[in-house]
Amino acid sequence: MRKWEENVRKVTPYTPGEQPKLESMIKLNTNENPYPPAPGVEKVLRSFDVNRLRMYPDPLVNDLRSAIAKRYGMTVDQTFVGVGSDDVIAMLFMTFFNSKKPILFPDITYSFYDVWADMLRIPYEQIPLDEQFQLNPQDYCRDNGGIIFPNPNAPTGELLPLSAVEQIVQANPDVVVIVDEAYIDFGGESAIGLIEKYDNVIVVQTFSKSRSLAGSRIGYCFGNPTLIKYLNDVKYSFNSYTMDALTIALGTAAINDEDYFAQTTAKIIQTREWTKTQLKRLGFVFGDSMSNFIFATHPKIDNIALFEALREEHIFVRHFNHPKRIAPYLRISIGTQEEMEKLITFLENYLNV
């Protein structure tokens, strides 16, 4: 080993789902939206003045921040944006999780949380979900350095009622509680309303799922202005111009089209409920997902064999090895109705029913 390697921050990075580049495939592995972005997004793409790209973008990202704030009835100084919600959460960890006490998050959850904590040398405790993969708010009423959990949870899709979220926020006034609502638009009730009531809560959302813009990298969060000020100070100490000029314009067009958003999320919810009925009929077991995916297992089949068989057919789903008790499950994103019908047909043949 070379001497300079002693001072390297050594980490084990997060592994994102694969992005195969096949002409024809059913991609149900990374919870993307099966519908294209709102029509206004294409309009921006075709009309954007390319000469603007020679200049730095607005470091305050005001157009997009204002549009997001307006959509959710918040003020601009309660609103922060980043390069995807991963960027937002990384900045949140850096800004608010600097206690010597462990931060808390579920054992079965978004598998980036422990990566961030390890990378930033933040102590943490993973709180086990119960046998039905339910989060018990009581488990979060103990001394800690901060709390983060997704709602609905990933990869289970289980939704915590707003009253339970409030219970956690209320029980922890001395630390920052982050509610990661990447999937909230598919049937959950957001905790945004808690921000006026509690000064220690941050709510994170994203354009990657319900806004069909995973490819553009836009995440945001809301919190009281003091929290957002601290967060911006860290962000502007890291990179002044994180969001490029074009993405600011594309995102603004997307958030301004409320009708398209309502239509596409309604379609996905409808297809999800249809898919649940079908999977149940085929003997799969799963919770009542309120997200754009279903986390399912089947008592009679080997899920790895199924994963591979699906892959052969160019149907991609996601499998997690860790923790061990979720290894028998597959996470299936909700595609178009047509894609899900093809999946079900395949499963009927595979199961011989």
Add this chain to the structure above:
Amino acid sequence: MRKWEENVRKVTPYTPGEQPKLESMIKLNTNENPYPPAPGVEKVLRSFDVNRLRMYPDPLVNDLRSAIAKRYGMTVDQTFVGVGSDDVIAMLFMTFFNSKKPILFPDITYSFYDVWADMLRIPYEQIPLDEQFQLNPQDYCRDNGGIIFPNPNAPTGELLPLSAVEQIVQANPDVVVIVDEAYIDFGGESAIGLIEKYDNVIVVQTFSKSRSLAGSRIGYCFGNPTLIKYLNDVKYSFNSYTMDALTIALGTAAINDEDYFAQTTAKIIQTREWTKTQLKRLGFVFGDSMSNFIFATHPKIDNIALFEALREEHIFVRHFNHPKRIAPYLRISIGTQEEMEKLITFLENYLNV
């Protein structure tokens, strides 16, 4: 103060140059390129399949990484990309500057270095440039935790010969030496060639200046594959998908147009040399900048009054208060020939010559 504020990472952020939004102005304050991006960039913008934006981008950014690597005769595993060179440098600080010994950089330099060090709690020493704002390589031959400097330096524009850069790299085999070459394309000799010879050197470059894409946020760096692997591990522990799909495509189009790059940088160099002649005639004092800006002072006039007078005319330049010995200077970016002629005409009137 609320209890949770005890665990906030409190920092003083970097202040970028202002981005005024006037219809008609001469913007010489943030070292942007006065020429539009390469024609291929607009082509991508008009033809890009908007449906691709619903899916996550390639986390490996392979198209762009390969194009950059090819342009510089490097391999993909020697090449890293980020959201502007600020993002690249922030990741480099996190990855490689974890010693208890201070890192070294000049006292007059890119004013983000101390912000990153403060934010990441990295000890540092600012090494004074000499009276002529020259960096002395000997000053960097001492015990340290890492080294970073721009070449040419900012905001002075002074170029260090490659032999002096090599002297610093060679004298510090036990730490990582970062050469920040944001302005190298305007007349300097790059240190990229040192990478094959030394395993402790990283060379950072950007699309923001010579590639006319400040608005797109693309930076990159080269180093030996071991360094790049460590850097990627940290990056993928921070955010898997930092670069959006569209920017990957736009950047690839830009780097592939070598002729346009050669033409526009040649024009900027020509205008810079013309501007030097004119400023000299008007009594300004400045070093022999090899960048796309000139850092000048005038023994007979108050530079703040000039700054304000220029501003009144919608001519924007940059002033730095810190450190004190550069307070009498103004940094003037090189615009088009026409813009610089207007500046000189204004200065002639202002100085009554």
